[in-house]
Amino acid sequence: MARSFGLTAYRALMRRGEARAPDIDTPRPDGELLWIHAAEPANTIALMDLATRLMAMREDLNVMVSRPEGEKEPQRPANSRRYFTQVPDEHPASVNAYLDHWRPDACVWVWGGLLPNLVLATAERKIPMFLIDADSAGFDGRRDRWIPDVARRLLTEFEAVLVRSAAGGRRLLQLGLARDKFEITPPLLAGGHALACDDTAVQAFSAAIVGRTVWFANGVVPEEIQTVLKAHKQALRLSHRLLLILRPSEGQSIEQVLEQAAALDLRAANWDDGVLPDETTQLLVTTEPRNAGLFYRVATVSFMGGSLVSSGTACDPFEAAALGSAVLYGPKVGQFLQSYTRLATAGAARIVNDTGALGTAVTRLVAPDQAAVMAHAGWDVISEGAAVTDNVIELIQNALDRRWSAR
Secondary structure, three states: OOOOHHHHHHHHHHHHOOOOOOOOOOOOOOOEEEEEEEOOHHHHHHHHHHHHHHHHHOOOEEEEEEEOOOOOOOOOOOOOOEEEEEOOOOOHHHHHHHHHHHOOOEEEEEOOOOOHHHHHHHHHOOOOEEEEEEOHHHHOOHHHHHOHHHHHHHHOOOOEEEEOOHHHHHHHHHOOOOHHHOEEOOOOOOOOOOOOOOHHHHHHHHHHHOOOOEEEEEEEOHHHHHHHHHHHHHHHOOOOOOEEEEEEOOOOOHHHHHHHHHHOOOOEEEHHHOOOOOOOOOEEEOOOHHHHHHHHHHOOEEEEOOOOOOOOOOOOHHHHHOOOOEEEEOOOOHHHHHHHHHHHHHOOEEEOOOHHHHHHHHHHHOOHHHHHHHHHHHHHHHHOOHHHHHHHHHHHHHHHHHHHHHO
């Protein structure tokens, strides 16, 4: 390969600086480790979905996600096999310490913003690398414009390059990557995943409610409980057999919810005590997050808690949409803004701002025809990015299988 004078100058410049301690305080987990570098913050939710699907397929797989310096760490579920780090600086000592510690089995680099020393050091260790969701904006930095031989040299180190737009493809061609070395695909999109649930539990619950219509309020924060309960009272005026299942957010007492329900003359049952709803039950309360898969399946409509106030705990709407539930939400959705926007644009989700709006929306959407239209639209959104995600998963699976067989 021809010598890159721009790259030689860059590496010499990086060696002159002072190395900073890389982010290696967390011990490397046992088993396989996939490294994803999220150079573009907007990809975070899609990458978390990708990681979740891969970990479901490979029980021994851990995922380490690196972010550019200063980027906020995403929420990490308890007992997760995901790890988050800050990408090291470009001093060779920092790069080598980072790779020595984490020892990744494969690397997925997202968007662009390539770091020459980190990319080359990874390639020298024979770690398979894939560049996905590449975009022209990821190659429009000053270095890429004025020293194109650097980008050209780095691009050749990736086993596969997936570009999310024709404009991105043209930019890579300008940088010297051959047309047969990359593929133009749709962008990587979050698609959610179906939460697990035992089929017998669905059958038992459906038998207990004997054909009643259900709506689910998940992850409701304290400031929203009165809003949700009063909205249910409003909806009951027209749908007398309507059942609300309410799960308060983490750390709330179920007794407090039951007290507020009693003050509004709502007949409530405590699911956590093993109580099944009967014909007179208007409200079923649970604190168990693991029940969400069951309740999304039986709920015609689901309200995403934590979205009416700035709580920082908004729920992932794709979890509901993936299981056929229409989505209602407030204006404070935090990191899931892109997901809610996609669902709302497709007609699979509707925004509400107060008790009256929530009660009216529930009343309208529990109608089977309305709910079916929204559920179908939600499934279309969930399926939108399936092909490119499956393509990326196949690339990673094959690379990890090769690494495993070579040991």
